[in-house]
Amino acid sequence: MQDDSMRDWPEVRAWRKAKRAELIERRLALPATDGAEAAAVVANLRAAEVPELATGLIGFYWPFKREIDLRPFVRDCLKTGARAALPVVVEKGRPVEFWAWQPRMKMKPGIWNIPVPAERAPVQPDVLLVALVGFDEAGYRLGYGGGYYDRTLAALSPRPLTLGLGFELGRLPTIHPQPHDIPLDAIVTERGIAWHRSRGRPLSDTAEGYASPPCFLHELDCT
Ligand SMILES: Nc1nc2c(c(=O)[nH]1)N(C=O)[C@@H](CNc1ccc(C(=O)N[C@@H](CCC(=O)O)C(=O)O)cc1)CN2
Numbered sequence: 001m002q003d004d005s006m007r008d009w010p011e012v013r014a015w016r017k018a019k020r021a022e023l024i025e026r027r028l029a030l031p032a033t034d035g036a037e038a039a040a041v042v043a044n045l046r047a048a049e050v051p052e053l054a055t056g057l058i059g060f061y062w063p064f065k066r067e068i069d070l071r072p073f074v075r076d077c078l079k080t081g082a083r084a085a086l087p088v089v090v091e092k093g094r095p096v097e098f099w100a101w102q103p104r105m106k107m108k109p110g111i112w113n114i115p116v117p118a119e120r121a122p123v124q125p126d127v128l129l130v131a132l133v134g135f136d137e138a139g140y141r142l143g144y145g146g147g148y149y150d151r152t153l154a155a156l157s158p159r160p161l162t163l164g165l166g167f168e169l170g171r172l173p174t175i176h177p178q179p180h181d182i183p184l185d186a187i188v189t190e191r192g193i194a195w196h197r198s199r200g201r202p203l204s205d206t207a208e209g210y211a212s213p214p215c216f217l218h219e220l221d222c223t
């Protein structure tokens with residue numbers, strides 16, 4: 001267990017609320033001119049050659065607040081045999097459902113007016129592409145404060161592979177993990193991809209797949 005002087009949940013919650021607001025503001029202030037960072041994140045995701053993204057069922061997200069737009073990437077994945085689904089908040093304080101999505105399908109506004117498929121068709125993703133507000137060196141994610149992904153991952157069996165997508169500006173030494181926080185398997189930024197685990201298990205436990213190298217691409221620190 002890492003040394004963490006901020007252990008108290010009320011204290012951590014207040015810290016996260018302020019950090020979340022700061023990071024969202026900094027993301028919204030990124031120069032929109034060419035979207036080079038976002039393009040680099042998607043290029044790094046593509047270069048990871050995750051088999052589930054080529055042929056599996058991909059849970060992704062409809063971008064808002066300058067989250068990285070994965071829709072063109074996911075459309076490419078559909079061409080190689082993947083299927084896709086979007087998260088839908090069906091009830092506050094409950095796990096999200098993933099509803100099957102296809103290009104040009106009819107959508108309707110969901111929570112925060114984020115579009116969701118008009119028709120409910122729940123499916124089980126093999127791999128989840130998760131938007132990051134912040135992330136830390138152990139693969140923990142800071143989101144929008146609803147706890148939706150933690151609840152969803154706690155409930156999903158088998159556990160999908162989880163990849164967080166974000167900008168380097170969201171990197172934090174620690175998000176002060178709490179018992180409810182479930183870390184992601186890998187974090188993808190404009191700098192590269194860092195694998196932390198595979199479906200929640202230590203990389204050293206996995207016989208094949210993502211065991212080696214534990215992280216790759218560019219100069220990422222693998223410790
Ligand atoms: N594009 C996109 N879609 C997504 C997500 C995402 O991160 N990105 N989600 C990923 O999870 C889910 C929506 N996440 C949400 C997270 C929080 C709140 C919310 O109501 N937050 C409260 C603050 C809660 C608190 O601080 O206690 C609020 O803003 O009032 C709503 C939706 C599903 N869809």
Ligand SMILES: Nc1ncnc2c1ncn2[C@@H]1O[C@H](COP(=O)(O)OP(=O)(O)OP(=O)(O)O)[C@@H](O)[C@H]1O
Nearest residue numbers: 016141142143144145146147148149150151154180
């Ligand atoms: N498995 C769970 N069961 C019940 N409550 C949970 C669970 N996971 C998280 N929560 C609750 O959700 C709330 C928000 O948690 P947190 O700050 O980690 O959100 P977040 O991961 O940033 O949000 P999101 O995933 O929606 O973007 C907390 O009050 C937490 O107790």
